[in-house]
Amino acid sequence: MSYTKRFDGRKNDETRKIKIELDIIPNADGSALFAFGDTIAMAAVYGPKQLHPQHMQNPKKGLLRVKYDMMSFSVTERKRPGPNRRGTEISKVTEWALSEVVELDAFPNTVVDVHIMIPQANASTRVAGINAACLALARAGVPMKEMCSAVSIGKLDKTLVVDVIKEEEDYEEGEGATDIALAFSSRSKKILLLQLDGQISADELKEAIQLGSKTCDKINEQLKDAIKALGKEE
């Protein structure tokens, strides 16, 4: 049996319902919540601010620091509070992704801290986190060359789907599940994040990247609309 009907009835190229809230953390310079259905990411941005210790300062460009973590009760089997190896890696790949779109040259000697937290998870948390972070950076007024957006693509048996849920991650029939996390810059369409677990041919992966890029364009429109809508209110 090939994977023809998704567990939650979505079309293959359809994300879960996207929810965006801006300015959720008054203390932060910028903040946002981004959700793909039950997967919720919150992000807060502090900075640009003075970087300590001084020897870490770079007179040529600013530093972007990202910390990603999940709340202990965001998953069914409690995660020990505090950072772990998985979170450390996700923090770094998110930092790499965002560094490409943030105008680091515009704030030399300083640092921008991005904090991402997941209160409720149903797969695809790192890509939800990147979307939340991008919104928070924009709200903080951090200079950016362009926006970015992220999504997960799954290959379940031979079928490519968009925005993977936990049940799909655990799919075992046929060729099983391949999980691909992708992020793209909005204008230059560069790949900012690519992580893959599973088994896939080069041709299929190319196709998955195309699907991811197309989906990220749509997500990017929603991110921009949310920011614009708020601009009108202000």
Place this chain on the structure above:
Amino acid sequence: MMETSELTKKRISDYLREGKRFDNRKLLEFRDLKIELGISKNAEGSARVKLGKTDVMVGVKMDVMEPYKDSQNEGVLSSIAELLPMSSDRFESGPPGFESIEVGRLIDRSIRESGFVDFKKLCIKEGEKVWSVMIDFYSINDNGNLVDAAVIGAVAALIDAKMPKYNEEKGKVEFGEWTNKKLPLSKSIPITMTFYKINGKIILDPIKEEEDASEAKLTLCIIEENGKKYITAAQKGNEAGLSIEDTGKIFEIAEKEYDILVEKFQKAMKEAEKE
């Protein structure tokens, strides 16, 4: 949120001398309380609590484990607090500082000593298997009084919680599956109040600047049993001492404020359950 300036501290203290606060509240008046339940579908119980601009999340997860040697027939409680750098630029990433340890400890003692959870009923087999209840706290936006918000969140999350499914044969919890059973909780709601002393005045529910301006604080957890109130946990904080008279006065205020806060809590819970 930067460290509060000496000038602001002085203004807070001058205002208080006239019985006034920056946001027009009375000295013992709490900010608006808003509770949201079930903020994580994967938690046994969870709650988000907003006290004005202070915003916190609390979740309850449960597991089955061997009991401690000194309490062979009782469930186990643990409580960890993370003061997230997300919630204030005063908090830093890395190992927990004293402040987060203190918040965790105060949640733990407020829940444990109040008898709110009947831990004897959380024994599955004496000496072998008991439930452990893990309460984890995260600050989302710190604008003062995290401890009181944290305990409100812990109580709300415990009320929200459903017992997970336990597979007796395997002796293990089926994570992600729940029963309809609630936790064994008492009807009396524990309320934790932290009193702050600023220039001779006693206030409740401070915003951050007021916390900074304060000399000493006293945290009390209060419960009511058969119409009588009891103090079940207490901790004096910060360097300045409190006079015996002041402390006695605070005990009396706490008993009175308890009724107001329980009502406020119940009202917020009703609103939360509607949604």
